[in-house]
Each structure stands twice: as structure tokens, then as C-alpha cells.
Amino acid sequence: MRVLAVAVTYNPDPDLLARVLGSVAPQVQGIAVVDNNSSNARSVRDAASAVRAHVLENEQNLGIAAAQNQGVALARDEGYSHILLLDQDTVLAAGVVADLSSHLAALEVEYDGVAAIGPAYYELNSERQTRAYQANGPLLSRRSLKGLDCPVESDFIIASASLVSLDTLDKIGSFKEDLFIDLVDVEWCLRARASGYQSFLSPTAAVEHRLGSTIARIGPRRVAVHVPIRNYYWVRNALWLSRQPYTPLAWRLYFISRALIFPLVYTTLTDHRLMRLRLICRGIWDSFTGHLGSLK
Template structure:
């Protein structure tokens, strides 16, 4: 197994990015950083040179899906067998890639080809560990990974930290660039599942990850808060995904209900509520109008 880490950056905290690269470097056979037109691109290049990684420097932000596909093309051209996707703020504990690769090989022996395997990441803002998600009928079960030692199937896994073989990518296809950001990984996992390939989480693989820039409390729950434009992308893509044949009925209901919850929540407890409402309404319109891709002001 020859693995290249594909790290997508956009205006990253360069000190944290250095930690990300240093933590994964000894565990993989190569690193490629795909930068989406960051304002601190020169600093990024300096960090990349110090870690002997390769850099693909985009002049503009083409979105995370396009950047991941660029990393995938690099992996093919350089003869790698697997890609490890990483966000700019995901640090890997020692041995996590070995854990993922061993479990992936064992799962392939047991189940045949597997779509992807990801770690049981710890979300630093909400201070919660990820869970496995499984749809059955019109219900979605959330299964804790605490105390477990064997990989668990999940309808989707987040991209950051996921290990995927290039052979599976050839069958399922790359990431859908029209979504730009938000739910890109979910759409790919649903598409893989529809093709007969399952995703798994390894409870014994540990990474730290950050969702959003912070959290706000809603009763006993805490939800991630992103910059307002991310509300646009999430609602637009969620309502688009709810209409796709690869999406299970329970997830269709989830995306619709969650979009309504977004409208109620982010216009009452988050900053810039008027702007968020405007962007979410625009996201609804663009989803049903088929206006995907990068957000463009004034587009009808």
C-alpha cells in the first residue's frame, strides 16, 4: 500500500498546518498540499518545502472537491495506490495511518472492496467524538464508538482522515465539484454505497479535527458555527442531495428537516442573522434552480 496524504488549504493557520504535515509525514509515502488561492500562499510554500511535500498552487479558490480531485490526479500520476484526505486543521496521532490501512485490508478480505475507512475523530470545538450513522427505513441511528475496538459501518464518513484506494475512486468516480464545499464527502459516500461499496470508521484511529470557528449552545446541545457563506452552501447542497436517487429516504427527510432547523437556529443564535437568512434563502433558490458551483452574487 503506497499512500499519499492530500491536504487542502485555504488561508490556513500556518503554525497549525505545520503540525498537520509533521504529524502525518512519517506515516505516509508522500504529501501533496493543494492550496486554493490562499492570501498567505508564500508562507504555505515555505512550510511545504520544510516538510518535503509537493504543492499545487491554485490562483483562485476552486472549492474543496476540485482540490481533492487535483490531489487524486497527482496520486494517479505518481503511482500511489491510496489517498489519505486531510483538512488543513486535522492532526493525526502516531500510528493512525497504519491503523486505517490494516483495518482496510482486513475489511477488504471480509467484505470485498470497501469504499473508505476513516478515523474516530475528536471534534475540538464541541469536544465530542464522531459517531457512526446508519439509515434504516425512515430513521437514522447514531452509534457511539466509545469502548469499541473493531471498525463500524457508517453511511458516510467525513473526508478528513479518510483512506481511499484509487481503484475504488476509478469505479465510484471523483468528488462532485459543483457542490464546491459542504456535503461533498457525504455525496461521495452515498454514491459509493449505491454502487455497492460501504464506508467504515475505525474506533482505534485517533485524529483531532475542528468543525467551524466555534460553537453555540441550543439547550443541552452545541452546534458548530461557520462563516455565513457556509450556511448558503450547506442548505443548497443538502436540498440538492435530498433529491438524488443515491440518497436513502431517511437521509432525504434528514436534509429537509435539518435545513429548516438551520433557518431557525442560525438566524437567532449566531452572528449576522440577517445576512445568514439572506444567504440561506438564496441557497434554497439556487438548489431548486440548479445553480451549483461557486457562489456568485447577483446570479439569478
């Protein structure tokens, strides 16, 4: 297995990016940094240079899916067999890639179609470990991974720190670029699921990840709060995905219910409330008119 780590960057924190790249460098055979026209591109180049990473610099922000597809294309050209996708803020513990690689190899022997495997990451804002999600008719179950040591099937896994073979990508297809950002990984996993490919989480792979920049509290729950523009993309893409034939009923209901809750949460408990409301309304409109891609 020859793994290329593909890190996508957009105005990253330079020190954190250096930690991310430094944590993955000893674990893979190569690193590519795909930068979406960051304002601090020089800092990105410096961090990449420190670990001898290949840098692809886009002249505009093409979105995360397009950047990931660029990394995939580079991996193919350079003769890699697998890619490890990374966000700019995901720090890996030692041995994560070896853990994912060994589990993936075993799963491919046991199952006919394995889409990808990812870590049971610890989310820093909510202060909890991710769970496995599985649709069963109209119900969406959430399974805790605490105390487990074997991979668990999940309808989707987040892209960051996920390990995917290029052969599998050839069969399932590339990441959907006109979603731009938000739910790109969910869409790909659900599309893979409909084609008979399963995704898995490894409870023994330790990764720190941060969803959003701050949190909002709803009773005991902590909800990730992104910059306002992300409300537009999430609602638009969720409603679009809820209408796709390969999306299971439980996920359709989930996307629709969350999209309805968004205006309530993000216009009462966060900052820039009027801006968020306008962006959410625009996202709803663009979803039903079929306007995807970057918000102009």
C-alpha cells in the same frame, strides 16, 4: 500500500498547518498540498517545504472537491495506490495511517466493496467523538464508538483523514466538484453506498478535528458555527442531495429537516444574522433552480 496524503488549504493558520503536515509526514510515502489561492500562500509553501511536500497552487478558489480531485490525479501520475485526504486543521496521532491501512486491508478481504475508512475523530468544538450513522428506512441511527476496537460501518465518513484506494475511486467516480464545499464527502459516500460500497470508521484511530470556528448552544447541544457563506453551501447542497435517487429516505428527511432548522438557529443564536438569512434563502433558491458551483 503506497499512500499520498492530500491536504487542501484555504487561508490556513500557518502554525496549525505545520502541525497537521508534521503529524502525517512520518506516516505516509508522500504529501501533496493543494492550495486554493490563499492570501497567505507563502506561509503555505513554507509549511509544505518543511516536510518536502508537493505544492499545487490554484489561481482561484476552486472548492474542496476540485482540489481533492487534483490530488487524486497527482497520486495516479506518481504511482501511489491510496490517498489520505486531509483538511488544513486535522492533526493525526502517531500510528493513525498504519491503523487505517491494516483495517482497510482486512475489510477488503471480508467485504466485496469497501469505499473508504476514516478515524473516529474527536471534535474539538463539541468536545465529543464522532458516531457512526446508519439509515434504516425513515430512521437514521447514531452508534457510539466508545469502547470498540473493530471498524464500524457508517453511511458516511468525513473526508479528512479518510483512506481511499485509487482503484475504488476509479469505480465509484471522483468527488463532485460543483458542490464546491460542504457535504462533498457525504455525497461521495452515499453514491458509493448505492453502488454496493461500504464506508467504515476505525474507533482506534486518534484524530483531532475542528468543525466550524465557534459554537452555538441549544440546550445541552453544541452546534458548529461556520462563516456565513458556509450556510449557503450547506443548505443548497443538502436540499440538492435530498432529491438524488441514491440518497436513502432517512438521509433525505435528515437533510430537509436540518435545512428547515438552519434559518432558526443561525439567525437567532449567531452573528451576521441578516447576512446568514439572505445566504440561506439564496441557497434554497439555487438548490431548486439547479445552480451549483461557486456562489458568484
